[in-house]
Amino acid sequence: METRSREELYINVQPIQAAGRLTADAMKAMISYGDGYSVCDFCLKPFRLDKIKKPAIEEFHFELAKFVGMDEARTVPGARRGFQAVVSSLVNKGDSVVLQAVGHYTEFLAIEQAGGIAHEVPINTSGITTGDAVAQTIEKARKKDGKLPKLVIFDHFDYTNANEHDIKGAVKAAKEFGIPVLYNGAYTVGIKPVDGKALGVDFVVGSGHKSMASPAPSGVLATTKEGAKKVFRTTKIEGDVSGRKFGIKEVEMLGCTLMGANIVAMMASLPTLRERVKHWDAEVKNSNYFVNEFLRVDGNKVVSECPRKHCLTKVDCTESFDKIAQKHKDHGYFFTHELDSRGITGIFPGATRSFKMSTYGLTESQVKYLAEAFVEIARKHSLEVH
Numbered sequence: 001m002e003t004r005s006r007e008e009l010y011i012n013v014q015p016i017q018a019a020g021r022l023t024a025d026a027m028k029a030m031i032s033y034g035d036g037y038s039v040c041d042f043c044l045k046p047f048r049l050d051k052i053k054k055p056a057i058e059e060f061h062f063e064l065a066k067f068v069g070m071d072e073a074r075t076v077p078g079a080r081r082g083f084q085a086v087v088s089s090l091v092n093k094g095d096s097v098v099l100q101a102v103g104h105y106t107e108f109l110a111i112e113q114a115g116g117i118a119h120e121v122p123i124n125t126s127g128i129t130t131g132d133a134v135a136q137t138i139e140k141a142r143k144k145d146g147k148l149p150k151l152v153i154f155d156h157f158d159y160t161n162a163n164e165h166d167i168k169g170a171v172k173a174a175k176e177f178g179i180p181v182l183y184n185g186a187y188t189v190g191i192k193p194v195d196g197k198a199l200g201v202d203f204v205v206g207s208g209h210k211s212m213a214s215p216a217p218s219g220v221l222a223t224t225k226e227g228a229k230k231v232f233r234t235t236k237i238e239g240d241v242s243g244r245k246f247g248i249k250e251v252e253m254l255g256c257t258l259m260g261a262n263i264v265a266m267m268a269s270l271p272t273l274r275e276r277v278k279h280w281d282a283e284v285k286n287s288n289y290f291v292n293e294f295l296r297v298d299g300n301k302v303v304s305e306c307p308r309k310h311c312l313t314k315v316d317c318t319e320s321f322d323k324i325a326q327k328h329k330d331h332g333y334f335f336t337h338e339l340d341s342r343g344i345t346g347i348f349p350g351a352t353r354s355f356k357m358s359t360y361g362l363t364e365s366q367v368k369y370l371a372e373a374f375v376e377i378a379r380k381h382s383l384e385v386h
């Protein structure tokens with residue numbers, strides 16, 4: 001297998017990779033605990049992985065809940081498994097869920113698996129999901145189905161444009177109907193402060209491999225004491241021949257949660273996450289610096305809302321770099337090569353029309369260098385720079 005050296009050799013602006021990059025501590029922990037059931041050396045009664053005291057997995061779960069401002073937390077193999085656990089617990093066949101038209105596809109699949117119905121909240125002309133639109137969708141769903149939706153799933157920042165959606169408004173709307181809210185923090189938990197209780201949400205889901213400097217698959221599902229009773233309910237089944245019962249194993253978690261390298265890596269990265277979320281403003285500042293420089297190139301456009309409130313930005317170069325690509329022998333790959341030769345990677349290979357990129361985790365001088373590279377490439381190919 002080839003060694004992957006992208007993070008060492010390049011400035012990598014791939015949005016899904018920027019904040020999942022491991023800390024050195026996480027790497028060390030993974031090497032030490034790479035063997036299968038390595039964390040199970042001291043799995044004592046009542047035999048559940050999140051109760052293990054050595055290594056300090058139990059304590060980590062308290063810390064993780066605190067980190068997102070909730071009462072209880074479990075690790076899950078990806079944010080999507082968090083949605084799945086919540087939807088499976090709250091939604092029966094024929095029940096409905098309200099989610100955004102810009103919601104992540106895994107939310108739709110979680111609803112589909114439970115036999116539920118999806119009611120989408122449209123965005124407004126500025127690309128934002130408002131609280132009012134959530135309220136209207138709930139009303140519409142009630143009329144259509146003759147009953148209220150069982151859950152509202154809300155992405156604070158969507159994965160396409162990373163626009164900030166009105167989470168407070170959404171919570172207010174849902175609460176008026178008494179509907180629980182799942183806060184999808186795949187693009188927030190681990191990079192910006194998230195306080196689920198302050199927001200008034202019932203569930204907080206984060207992605208370990210996207211935003212928590214953790215390996216795949218990993219993630220967090222956190223909830224209130226009330227929510228825990230439903231989603232972290234323990235098994236009741238009994239073997240009809242053996243008469244066996246399974247103690248405090250949790251049904252939605254299928255007993256034990258993240259194991260081995262994945263859990264210890266999450267644990268090792270948590271102190272870094274606690275520290276780095278305090279510097280979110282500086283990250284957003286870098287993002288806006290880049291965007292402003294990027295817009296100096298004649299024809300460049302930003303698809304995401306401006307000024308940026310996130311490091312992920314969708315841009316459009318149809319009127320700039322794509323015009324060069326139309327005439328270039330390498331087509332869109334001319335742009336990929338130009339970036340590559342400057343040590344920049346992570347933009348979809350060959351893309352010159354519309355693509356996503358993220359400045360998350362770059363130092364100030366790296367962001368400057370990145371911006372200069374775009375300007376330089378533009379000048380080299382005779383595009384006007386303002």
Ligand SMILES: *Cc1c(COP(=O)(O)O)cnc(C)c1O
Pocket residue numbers: 077078079080081104106155157158159184186187206207208209210218219
């Ligand atoms: C990436 C992403 C997900 C999926 O996260 P996984 O941890 O890979 O399951 C879900 N929702 C949003 C908004 C995302 O950006």
